[in-house]
Amino acid sequence: MEISAYLANDNLPQFLDTLRAFGTLHGPTLSESGVSLFAPLTSLDRLDLGYRRTQIPPKKYLFPFRDTFLEYRDGRYRFPSGDSKRTVLFGVHACDLEALAYLDQVFLSEPEDPRYAERRANLLLVGISCTPDDYCFCSEPAGSARCDLFLTEQQTGYLVQAESSAGASMLKAAAKLLVSAPPAPPRTPAPCVIPAQDPERAYSRDPLWDEFARSCVGCGACSACCPTCYCFDVRESTGLTGGGSRLREWDNCLFQSHGAVAGGNFRPGRVDRLRYRFLHKYCGFSPLQGRSSCVGCGRCKEVCPVDIDLRELIGKTAPEPGGGR
Amino acid sequence: MKKPSLAIAGLTACSGCQLTLFNCEDELREILERFEVAYFPMGQSDPDPKRHYDVALVEGAVSTPGDLSALFHFRNASRLLIAFGTCALHGGIAAQKNRSTPRPALLREVYGDRAPQLESFPPAPFKNFVSVDAAITGCPPEKGDLLRLLGAVLAGTLPAFPSYPVCLECRSRENLCLLLERNQLCLGPVIQGGCNARCPATGIPCEGCRGPVEEANVAQELELLLTRGFSREEIERRMSRFTVEWDYGQRS
Numbered sequence: 001m002e003i004s005a006y007l008a009n010d011n012l013p014q015f016l017d018t019l020r021a022f023g024t025l026h027g028p029t030l031s032e033s034g035v036s037l038f039a040p041l042t043s044l045d046r047l048d049l050g051y052r053r054t055q056i057p058p059k060k061y062l063f064p065f066r067d068t069f070l071e072y073r074d075g076r077y078r079f080p081s082g083d084s085k086r087t088v089l090f091g092v093h094a095c096d097l098e099a100l101a102y103l104d105q106v107f108l109s110e111p112e113d114p115r116y117a118e119r120r121a122n123l124l125l126v127g128i129s130c131t132p133d134d135y136c137f138c139s140e141p142a143g144s145a146r147c148d149l150f151l152t153e154q155q156t157g158y159l160v161q162a163e164s165s166a167g168a169s170m171l172k173a174a175a176k177l178l179v180s181a182p183p184a185p186p187r188t189p190a191p192c193v194i195p196a197q198d199p200e201r202a203y204s205r206d207p208l209w210d211e212f213a214r215s216c217v218g219c220g221a222c223s224a225c226c227p228t229c230y231c232f233d234v235r236e237s238t239g240l241t242g243g244g245s246r247l248r249e250w251d252n253c254l255f256q257s258h259g260a261v262a263g264g265n266f267r268p269g270r271v272d273r274l275r276y277r278f279l280h281k282y283c284g285f286s287p288l289q290g291r292s293s294c295v296g297c298g299r300c301k302e303v304c305p306v307d308i309d310l311r312e313l314i315g316k317t318a319p320e321p322g323g324g325r
Numbered sequence: 326m327k328k329p330s331l332a333i334a335g336l337t338a339c340s341g342c343q344l345t346l347f348n349c350e351d352e353l354r355e356i357l358e359r360f361e362v363a364y365f366p367m368g369q370s371d372p373d374p375k376r377h378y379d380v381a382l383v384e385g386a387v388s389t390p391g392d393l394s395a396l397f398h399f400r401n402a403s404r405l406l407i408a409f410g411t412c413a414l415h416g417g418i419a420a421q422k423n424r425s426t427p428r429p430a431l432l433r434e435v436y437g438d439r440a441p442q443l444e445s446f447p448p449a450p451f452k453n454f455v456s457v458d459a460a461i462t463g464c465p466p467e468k469g470d471l472l473r474l475l476g477a478v479l480a481g482t483l484p485a486f487p488s489y490p491v492c493l494e495c496r497s498r499e500n501l502c503l504l505l506e507r508n509q510l511c512l513g514p515v516i517q518g519g520c521n522a523r524c525p526a527t528g529i530p531c532e533g534c535r536g537p538v539e540e541a542n543v544a545q546e547l548e549l550l551l552t553r554g555f556s557r558e559e560i561e562r563r564m565s566r567f568t569v570e571w572d573y574g575q576r577s
Contacts, residue, residue, distance in 0.1 A: 033501035033528065055499050065497040214576060217542045217549065219492035219514040221502075235487070237473045238480040240355040249487070250497065256540045257488045270542070270577050303496070305505055305514065305549055 003168050005178035008157040013044050016090065018174040022124055022166070023086035026061075028054060038089060049091065052133050053297055057227030058089060058096050059103060062119045066249045069115055073243030084119040093130040094144040095191045095295040099227030100125065101146040102293050106230055109287070124166055129153045135298030137311065138191040192296035194282060194314060201313065202279035208313055213271035215306045220252040222300035222308070223277070228293040231258065253277045278310050329379035329478060332364040332399065333409075336392040337419055337448055338385030341465040342410035343367045348468050359479055378402055380478055382409040382461075382471075386419045386448035393454065400455040405483075407474065408451045408460040415536040415568040417464060420448040423569045459483045462517055464534035464567055470519065490514055490538040491531045495522035503530045510555050510563055515541035533567045543575040 007015055019025055028051040029039045036054045038061070041047055071078055092100075107116035125147035132140055143150050148167035151158040159181055162168040171178065223229040233251040238244040251258055253276050259267035267273045284291040301309050333343050344367060349356065360380075366372040381403035387393055400406050411417045422431055428447050432440035451457050461470045470486065477484040491513035495502070503525055504511040511530035513522070517538045524531055537543075550560045564571055 031499065031501070034506070035499050035501050037499045056497065065494075215542075215545055215548075217514040217545045218538075218540065219490055221492055221496050224493055224496040233487070235485050237484060238476040238482075240352060240359055240472065240476050240479065242479075244476070244480070250493070252489065252493060255489055270540075303502070303505075305502075306545060 003162040003171055004181050004183045005160050005171055006154070006157055006181035007151070007160050007174075007178055011177040012158070015174050015177050016041070016044055016047070018177065019088045019090060019126065019170060021173060022170060023088040023122070025088050025090060027090040041090070047091070049128070051091075052130075053093070053135070053299055053302070055225060055299075055303070057225065057297070057299065058092055058100060058125075059227055059230070061087065061089060061123055062100070062103060062116050063107070063230060063232075063250075066247055067115065068245045068247045070246040071243065072245070079114065082115045082118045084122045086122050086124075088124045088126060090126040091128045092125055092147065093297070094127060094141045094146075095136075095138050095297040096227050097125060097127050097144040097146040098191045098295045099293075099297070102228050102288075102295070103230060105288060124148045124170075126167075126170075127151065128158075133298070135302045136296060137193055137298060137301075138296030139193050141191045144191070192292065192294045194292055194294050194296065194311060196284060196290050196292040197278075197282040197314060199279060199283045202275050202283060204313070206313055209271050209274065212274050212308050212310070213269065216254065216270055216274060216308055217305055218254050218256075218270065219305060220254050221303040221305070223252045223254060224250060225299040225303050226281075227295060227297055227299070228281075229253075233257075253280065274310070278313065281310070282314070328359060328361040330363040330375070330377070331360045332375070332378040332381040332383075332403065333362070333368070334364060334366060334381065334383050334395070334399065336383065336385030336395060336413075337388040338410070338412045338417070340367055340384070342384035342413075342461075342463075343382075345466050345468055345471050349472060352472055356475060360475070374398065374402075376402055378404070380405045380407065382407045383451070384409040384413055386412040386416050386450065387454060388419060388445055388448040390444050396451060396454060405458040405478065406451075406455065408457045410466050411462055411464040411534060411536050411567050412448070413451050413457075414460050414462050416448050416450045416570065417567055420450075420569045421565045421567070423447045424565065461486075462535045463520065467520060487519055488539045489518045490541075491516045491518045491520065491522050491525070491535070494518050494520070495525045495531075498522055498526055500525045501528075503528070504549075504553075508553055510550060510560065512546070512564060514549075515543055515546045533564060536568050537571070540577050541575065542577065543571055543573055545576065547573050 025041045026038055027041045028048045029046040030048045031037055036051045038054050038058060071080055107113040127144050127147040127150040129152045143152055145163045148164040149170055150161045150163060162171050231251040232248040234248050236246045254273050259265045267276055281294055282292050335343050363375050363378055364372055381399040383399050387396055408414045432443055432445055461474055473484040495513055503509040509530040512533040513531040515538055516531050516533045517535040520535060
């Protein structure tokens with residue numbers, strides 16, 4: 001489905017108010033302390049259209065940091081609902097849309113994750129074009145079809161393109177604010193310039209590995225802020241009255257506990273964890289093996305306190321001989 | 326079923342950890358219904374030490390012969406000895422000068438002429454003397470951690486606390502990174518999380534009250550702070566506030 005129209009800048013506020021009919025409107029905002037984040041657009045004054053990247057990507061809408069997913073009492077258990085509300089997330093860049101498409105593959109493939117699925121079904125995505133900065137390492141995609149609606153900035157307005165039937169309904173609802181426009185050219189959803197890497201590279205003898213392992217403070221920010229990192233830990237706690245709950249919480253391959261099992265650790269050293277991160281991010285695991293999940297958003301580079309950039313391992317011309325650890 | 330008996334006591338400390346129990350107002354009734362509070366000097370008129378406890382939550386650092394015998398008493402009398410709070414786990418506030426000032430000088434500073442009569446040695450964590458069965462970190466501990474521990478004990482197990490640094494929760498809360506964006510002396514990367522980044526969320530850098538995270542890259546945190554313009558002396562003073570026994574060369 002491809003329907004496109006032109007929205008003049010003057011009509012943007014009214015257009016956004018029209019979108020409120022489709023769900024609670026969220027979009028990029030700036031917090032009081034100056035952090036860029038997706039939040040409810042209670043007032044359109046909050047909207048920060050010129051944002052570069054939010055600290056936490058849109059994954060928080062589908063896969064929140066901490067989520068109680070099972071409760072038990074008296075020998076019975078139940079799965080509490082995710083309590084998700086119909087939400088329109090406005091102003092998502094192509095990289096983050098690509099990341100959500102990746103998470104969809106992870107969580108909605110059989111057997112699908114019911115909590116993710118429930119929230120995903122309630123989330124409408126409105127993408128917007130962007131201007132890359134020094135942290136971005138995307139291919140500067142002209143747009144994205146991984147959404148319901150995509151807005152491409154023009155001189156005095158936006159070219160608006162519906163990418164789903166929900167997007168088409170949004171256009172229909174806002175018809176009086178739009179003028180007709182020629183359809184946009186077809187999109188190539190390839191926002192990241194880093195192609196899938198040979199797993200051999202994750203085990204190369206490159207001395208950079210040791211350098212990174214030496215300087216990584218293990219804060220976990222790269223993974224927490226990554227739009228495609230989805231590892232989680234599961235913990236259970238028992239209440240005083242006999243019942244209990246089980247929650248999942250973002251986990252992180254940079255932490256010692258990530259590879260810890262009874263009797264040992266699959267990745268005892270920091271270098272093992274960095275290699276594992278590379279392997280998952282740039283080489284992919286089955287069934288997504290051979291697929292890089294980096295979307296080039298630049299968050300890992302921006303938030304790392306010690307300027308580690310795993311891409312430097314890719315920049316090398318000749319692949320290193322594998323097997324050395 | 327007999328209620329498990331509980332001792333809540335302290336060695337050299339401020340009693341703040343013990344009082345965490347009183348901060349559990351909403352749950353206090355449930356706790357008293359399910360546990361027999363056998364020994365709790367902060368909450369009893371006539372506390373009377375017993376020969377056996379199922380669980381002893383003991384706070385504080387070990388800093389006097391009296392502390393040491395109390396610690397041995399609780400170890401010997403208790404099925405589960407819980408190191409309760411940062412002092413019990415890492416020495417805490419009382420130990421912050423252990424490396425920088427000799428004990429007699431500190432005692433003279435505080436007690437003057439009476440100092441020589443005091444039997445006091447550098448404050449140390451429990452692990453230097455006895456084995457503990459579980460620990461709750463924090464200065465003071467999070468009340469949720471205490472409730473989780475009590476709930477787990479009732480279920481016949483011990484709680485699984487997360488072992489990530491403060492930065493994880495801090496980033497997830499979409500706080501401003503005070504270390505990178507405000508150039509403040511924040512210890513978040515090397516400090517045990519679980520506090521939901523309380524301080525950074527209100528604009529105060531992490532002071533390290535929960536002690537070191539597992540496998541802290543201490544050497545790199547030091548290097549990072551030095552590069553950002555803090556003096557070695559200032560960094561060590563801040564890091565020592567709650568944990569003095571850092572190995573500044575430790576990377577993993």
